[in-house]
Amino acid sequence: MAAQENLHVIVGLGITGLSCARYLTRHHIPFAVMDTRSNPPGLAELKQTFPDVSISLGGWDEALLDTAGKLIISPGLSLKEPAIVRQIKRGIPVIGDIELFAKEASSPIISITGTNAKSTVTTLVGEMAKASGLNAGIGGNLGLPALDLITIPQPQLYVLELSSFQLETTYLLKSKVATILNVMPDHMDRYDDIQAYRAAKQRIYLNCESAVCNRDDAMTDCDIKNKYYFTLQTPGKNEFGLLKKNKDVYLAHEDQLLMPVRELPILGRHYQANALAALALGYTAGLSMDSMIDTLHVFKGLPHRCQLIREHQGVRWYNDSKGTNVGATLAAIEGLGGFKVS
Numbered sequence: 001m002a003a004q005e006n007l008h009v010i011v012g013l014g015i016t017g018l019s020c021a022r023y024l025t026r027h028h029i030p031f032a033v034m035d036t037r038s039n040p041p042g043l044a045e046l047k048q049t050f051p052d053v054s055i056s057l058g059g060w061d062e063a064l065l066d067t068a069g070k071l072i073i074s075p076g077l078s079l080k081e082p083a084i085v086r087q088i089k090r091g092i093p094v095i096g097d098i099e100l101f102a103k104e105a106s107s108p109i110i111s112i113t114g115t116n117a118k119s120t121v122t123t124l125v126g127e128m129a130k131a132s133g134l135n136a137g138i139g140g141n142l143g144l145p146a147l148d149l150i151t152i153p154q155p156q157l158y159v160l161e162l163s164s165f166q167l168e169t170t171y172l173l174k175s176k177v178a179t180i181l182n183v184m185p186d187h188m189d190r191y192d193d194i195q196a197y198r199a200a201k202q203r204i205y206l207n208c209e210s211a212v213c214n215r216d217d218a219m220t221d222c223d224i225k226n227k228y229y230f231t232l233q234t235p236g237k238n239e240f241g242l243l244k245k246n247k248d249v250y251l252a253h254e255d256q257l258l259m260p261v262r263e264l265p266i267l268g269r270h271y272q273a274n275a276l277a278a279l280a281l282g283y284t285a286g287l288s289m290d291s292m293i294d295t296l297h298v299f300k301g302l303p304h305r306c307q308l309i310r311e312h313q314g315v316r317w318y319n320d321s322k323g324t325n326v327g328a329t330l331a332a333i334e335g336l337g338g339f340k341v342s
Contacts, residue, residue, distance in 0.1 A: 005069040006030055011084070012074025013040040016097050019145035020072050021050055023100055032068075034061050068092055072100065075141075075165035078190055096169035098162060101146040103172060107137075109158045110285050113167065113204050114181025114220075117274050120302055121181060122161040124278040127299055129157050131291035132282075141166060157285070164200035165190070171206070177284040178204045179212040181277055183219035194219075212280045214273075215239065228284050230276035232269055240276040240283070251275060251296075253283065259293050265300045 008024055008031040010017050017033065017040075024031045032054040033046060039057075046055065056064050060083040065071065071087055071094045073079070079094065088094055110129075112122045119142045126138035137155035140146045141163045149158060162170075164187065180201050183194070191197040198219050205211055211224035215231035228238050235241030235252055242261070243252040250257040251272070258279070261272055275296055282292045 004030075004067050007032065007068055008070045008072055009034055009064060009068040010072045010074075011035075011065075012077050013037075013042045013046060014074065014076070015042060016074055016145050017072075018042045018045060019147040020097050020100065021046060021053070023097075023104075023147045023150075025050065031072075032056070032064060034064055036060060062086070065092075070095065072096065073169060075163055075169075079168060094169060095171075096166055097145060097147050098140070098160075098166045098170040098173060101150065102170065102174065104147075104150050105154065105158060107154050107156055107158055108176035108285065109160060109173070110281055111160050111162055111173065111175040111178040111204050111208070112181065112281070113162045113164065113179070113201050115184040115186045117181050117270070117277075118161045120271075121179075121274050121277050121281070122159055123302060124274065124295070124299055125281050126159040128278060128282045128287050128292045128295045129159060129285075131295045132288040133291075134287075162204060164197060167203040168200050170203060173204075173207060175204070175208040177210045177212060177281055178208040179277060179281055180204060180214070180220040180222075181274075182214055182217050210284045212277065212284060214277070215241075216273075226284075228280045230273065230280045232273055232276075240280045242272065242276075251279065253279070253289075258289075259296060263297060265298065271301070 006029065008029055010020050010031055010033045013033060013035045021031065021033065034056040036059055037057065046053070062083055065083060065087055071092060073084065073094055073096055075096055077084070084094060110125055112118050112125070122138065122142060126136050129136035134156045136157045136159055137149035138159045139149050140160035142161045146160055149155065183198050183201055185194050187197060202222065205222045205224055208224060210226040210228070211222050212228045212230065213222060214220040215229040216233070231239060231241040233241055234243060235254055237254060240253050243250050243257060245257060248260045248262065251259050251261060264271060264275060279292055283289065
């Protein structure tokens with residue numbers, strides 16, 4: 001069957017696939033849906049909302065793929081899947097939902113990725129933007145899919161968490177400021193080695209106006225001209241870090257003291273790094289420093305991320321069930337205990 005130039009095939013359903021279906025419908029673009037699962041999440045909603053859309057389930061429908069003018073692939077599916085490789089070799093564009101978003105969004109974008117802490121930093125920056133008086137759309141790889149953030153009128157600022165999987169199929173995203181918070185071994189079932197994983201993360205810097213990098217993690221660095229750093233060491237020029245004065249340690253911008261770390265509602269050096277990263281991103285994007293500091297005084301973090309549950313007889317109990325890789329768990333232990341795990 002010959003390819004239909006304007007037919008988009010959504011490969012993989014779930015919340016991302018549904019957001020793509022809604023987007024394509026709004027733009028009157030014909031599409032079909034394919035999923036290798038027999039009963040994928042979102043199937044009932046898809047059938048109810050789009051009863052006339054062709055759906056193929058339970059395997060790789062290569063005949064359907066051969067009709068596509070473009071594939072919109074779920075971030076959960078690897079570009080190395082033989083059926084996808086075949087389409088790439090045929091010259092069929094393979095993109096993701098963030099690429100569709102990049103073509104549509106007209107407001108500034110703050111883009112955030114990293115092995116750990118990206119959800120916390122994304123949420124924190126979003127709260128800082130709101131405190132600065134902006135209508136901010138917050139989502140991407142957490143909360144609302146990016147395409148569902150595009151409303152009329154559009155938000156004044158987008159704050160996106162992006163995964164390495166999403167970045168693999170993103171080419172046109174033009175962030176006002178982008179960051180990689182950290183890079184540690186993860187998803188090694190998907191990548192050949194950590195350098196391949198890092199290369200996927202580094203795609204967040206494509207076309208960005210400014211970058212924020214982690215001075216304490218060389219794998220986050222980039223060649224962007226306009227660049228800020230955050231560090232748990234003494235900050236230099238264009239850096240946010242920690243400064244000691246008398247008996248207190250402060251979050252600082254260059255040599256300017258911003259707030260004592262003891263006033264942060266969340267304990268641990270890992271959270272101090274998150275706060276500094278958020279400050280660097282917000283500062284670079286033009287958010288109000290006073291509003292950002294006010295946000296840091298009240299932000300208590302996200303559920304299941306080193307969350308204090310109870311203190312009883314001098315013992316504190318934490319829920320860190322989102323610490324799903326070694327790097328995240330070590331950061332939590334070292335941050336709370338004040339010692340280095342070797």
